[in-house]
Amino acid sequence: MANSPLHATALAHPNIAFIKYWGNRDDQLRLPMTGSLSMALDGLDTVTRVGFDPDLAADRFILNGMEQSGAALNRVASFLDYVRRLAVLNRFAQVESNNNYPSGAGIASSAAAFAALALAASKAAGLELSDAELSRLARLGSGSACRSVPGGFAEWLPGSGDADSYAVQIAPPEHWDLVDLIVVVDRGEKAVGSSAGHKLASTSPLQTLRVAGVPERLEQCRIAILERDFERLAQVVELDSEWMHAVMRTSTPPLYYWTPATEVVLWNVRAWRSQGNAVCATVDAGPNVHVIALAQEADWTEAQLRALPGVLEVLKAKPGGGAKLIED
Ligand code: DP6
Numbered sequence: 001m002a003n004s005p006l007h008a009t010a011l012a013h014p015n016i017a018f019i020k021y022w023g024n025r026d027d028q029l030r031l032p033m034t035g036s037l038s039m040a041l042d043g044l045d046t047v048t049r050v051g052f053d054p055d056l057a058a059d060r061f062i063l064n065g066m067e068q069s070g071a072a073l074n075r076v077a078s079f080l081d082y083v084r085r086l087a088v089l090n091r092f093a094q095v096e097s098n099n100n101y102p103s104g105a106g107i108a109s110s111a112a113a114f115a116a117l118a119l120a121a122s123k124a125a126g127l128e129l130s131d132a133e134l135s136r137l138a139r140l141g142s143g144s145a146c147r148s149v150p151g152g153f154a155e156w157l158p159g160s161g162d163a164d165s166y167a168v169q170i171a172p173p174e175h176w177d178l179v180d181l182i183v184v185v186d187r188g189e190k191a192v193g194s195s196a197g198h199k200l201a202s203t204s205p206l207q208t209l210r211v212a213g214v215p216e217r218l219e220q221c222r223i224a225i226l227e228r229d230f231e232r233l234a235q236v237v238e239l240d241s242e243w244m245h246a247v248m249r250t251s252t253p254p255l256y257y258w259t260p261a262t263e264v265v266l267w268n269v270r271a272w273r274s275q276g277n278a279v280c281a282t283v284d285a286g287p288n289v290h291v292i293a294l295a296q297e298a299d300w301t302e303a304q305l306r307a308l309p310g311v312l313e314v315l316k317a318k319p320g321g322g323a324k325l326i327e328d
Helices: 070-087 110-124 131-141 194-203 207-226 230-249 260-274 295-306
Strands: 006-012 015-019 024-026 036-040 046-053 060-063 092-099 153-157 166-171 178-184 279-282 289-294 313-317 324-326
Touching: 006 110, 015 207, 015 230, 015 279, 015 289, 024 194, 036 207, 046 110, 060 070, 070 092, 070 110, 070 131, 092 110, 110 131, 110 324, 131 166, 153 207, 166 207, 178 295, 194 207, 194 230, 207 230, 230 279, 230 289, 260 279, 260 289, 260 295, 289 295, 295 313
Parallel strands: 060 092
Antiparallel strands: 006 046, 006 324, 015 036, 036 153, 046 092, 153 166, 178 289, 178 313, 279 289
């Protein structure tokens, strides 16, 4: 090992939650109130290189070519502390991360960011983690990142504690030809990020009801995926998204993520489905809409979406794989 820098590079995709994670029972450890289920997004890539270097006096974090400081750097440095503790390593690291998708597109990048960082940093530190251990580690950086580790269609098992709260793949990406059409209606930074949002969830009187219904919705979603039953998927995905936004809107203070353009997209997706098209929609903690469609409907749906008022851009993603090491 001597004094040579220890380094590794990993690639991971973001994911879209079909059944949402909203609210923690332990904010520090990111132990969620409920399970959740998602699809990884192929073609949207975060590539992260980590080098532990004895010559560094502090951690450095460079995102899309720009040196980060403040909260962004602190979040990465705190995460690296977990890795250093596990590996009994006493070196600072340089982390360079690049996304091939626009930062302003409103796609939550923390899932891909911490999945790639968990893999690259643990490898660079000489740790050999199992799939479950890697997913657990990523969870400590960002909850949804634990689902980007296995990729494909992944379910986060809430667990009884830190040891058994991680995600597993329930079906590989090639299992079902779905697409996610990411409809960008706003490129701005959101006012309240997910981490702050999770802390408000319990202030909503609806959160208890939402949480009580999650096991049944997870079951419906699992069946829909395993049986490739689009209508079942559509109903449960839209219902679960509505529950999360109902909790957000009734929190103290309330969180309103949608804009009028969000509503226009949702309204039209419902109309297209009632006409027989295999499309449905879900919205994360922001105004942009993820329109899920059968692949054969993707071109038609994309053209319709682009013609709607307020739509700035439409990105297209197929189901993607898990986090993986690449040449560095
Ligand atoms: C609305 O995983 O981004 O996208 O753990 O604080 O990083 P942190 O939160 P994050 O929350 C995701 C919230 C969501 C729903 C989901 O992806 O399940």
